[in-house]
Amino acid sequence: MILRRREVLYSALLGGTAHAAPGSASAGMSWQDLEPGSLRHVDLEVPGGIDAGTFIPATIFRGRQAGPVLSITAGVHGYEFPPILAAQRLLKSLSPGLLSGTVLLVRIAHLPAFQRRSLFLNPIDGKNLNRVFPGRANGTQSERIAEVISREVIERADLHIDLHVADGSEDLSPYVRVYGGLLAREQFAKSKLMGLAFGFPVAVLYRMETRQQVDGGRSCNRQAVAGGKPTLLVEMGAAGRRDERWVAGIENGILNTLRALGMLPGPLSEAVAPIWCDGERSVVSQHAGILYPAAVAGQQVRAGQVLARITDYAGAPLKDYLSPADGVLLHLQAAPPISPGEEIAAVAPLLNEAL
Numbered sequence: 261m262i263l264r265r266r267e268v269l270y271s272a273l274l275g276g277t278a279h280a281a282p283g284s285a286s287a288g289m290s291w292q293d294l295e296p297g298s299l300r301h302v303d304l305e306v307p308g309g310i311d312a313g314t315f316i317p318a319t320i321f322r323g324r325q326a327g328p329v330l331s332i333t334a335g336v337h338g339y340e341f342p343p344i345l346a347a348q349r350l351l352k353s354l355s356p357g358l359l360s361g362t363v364l365l366v367r368i369a370h371l372p373a374f375q376r377r378s379l380f381l382n383p384i385d386g387k388n389l390n391r392v393f394p395g396r397a398n399g400t401q402s403e404r405i406a407e408v409i410s411r412e413v414i415e416r417a418d419l420h421i422d423l424h425v426a427d428g429s430e431d432l433s434p435y436v437r438v439y440g441g442l443l444a445r446e447q448f449a450k451s452k453l454m455g456l457a458f459g460f461p462v463a464v465l466y467r468m469e470t471r472q473q474v475d476g477g478r479s480c481n482r483q484a485v486a487g488g489k490p491t492l493l494v495e496m497g498a499a500g501r502r503d504e505r506w507v508a509g510i511e512n513g514i515l516n517t518l519r520a521l522g523m524l525p526g527p528l529s530e531a532v533a534p535i536w537c538d539g540e541r542s543v544v545s546q547h548a549g550i551l552y553p554a555a556v557a558g559q560q561v562r563a564g565q566v567l568a569r570i571t572d573y574a575g576a577p578l579k580d581y582l583s584p585a586d587g588v589l590l591h592l593q594a595a596p597p598i599s600p601g602e603e604i605a606a607v608a609p610l611l612n613e614a615l
């Protein structure tokens with residue numbers, strides 16, 4: 261249900277180079293009434309229910325020419341700022357007059373968390389939006405946000421990109437997750453194409469082999485995988501920060517992906533051959549104490565190499581935590597506090613086959 265919607269004429273923003281057609285108030289993220297070569301801002305309404313309502317700021321770019329529909333989500337975690345700022349930049353750098361196809365851009369998927377600077381969780385219902393897809397129209401606020409994004413955005417798209425940064429105080433080196441495996445076999449080629457276009461040093465193949473992998477605590481990106489869309493997860497930057505290199509890196513990655521998909525004209529960025537990895541293995545703490553990292557995100561590590569040490573609060577060693585595989589250290593907890601059950605690090609084993 262769309263109760264509120266705001267339209268801004270592209271021509272008003274850019275001096276009449278293109279313009280938006282009027283649309284019906286119930287159109288949501290549909291673009292059929294939008295003139296080719298124009299864009300429209302939409303506030304997708306998330307109606308109140310058992311708790312407060314909210315809205316999702318989004319933009320439809322309808323290309324001048326026909327082509328694929330790419331959906332992009334920024335801010336599923338509202339404290340992850342670089343993707344949200346990159347989405348703001350795309351409002352200027354992505355011209356619908358040059359576009360073939362349609363881009364459905366969710367600028368801030370999780371507005372209540374963004375407004376409150378809330379790490380991971382929705383401040384209204386305490387849930388992680390990225391674990392409640394496809395959502396429920398009669399659920400709590402996070403579930404209702406997920407339901408609107410699933411229905412209005414992902415369902416309408418042919419391809420999907422979900423943008424994230426390091427969780428909380430993690431140290432993270434940029435990487436892309438490309439989806440393949442038994443349940444995403446036909447999606448793999450385009451997922452890989454999008455992943456390579458970001459030019460990141462590490463690409464991780466996520467093999468979707470079981471329903472549990474697709475469905476368990478379903479994330480926004482796995483909602484797209486479940487719908488049969490070639491899907492890419494992008495990880496670059498750190499939560500709570502706004503470093504230019506990350507904002508520009510995400511923006512440029514999206515524009516280059518659009519060129520790689522044939523949706524924008526122009527030459528591709530210089531190709532980078534990433535290190536390919538095969539899934540990821542979590543290292544989880546069994547202890548409460550103080551954590552001391554012994555490796556750096558992005559580093560290639562050996563099986564058995566110390567990744568972090570944990571001491572008790574008096575400084576006595578409790579345990580050294582080791583890499584479970586030869587691979588790339590994707591991310592590592594950088595903050596001193598650590599508790600049982602918390603992830604210390606994720607290592608992506610090197611892929612042993614050519615793709």
Ligand SMILES: [Zn+2]
Nearest residue numbers: 337340424425
């Ligand atoms: Zn995230």
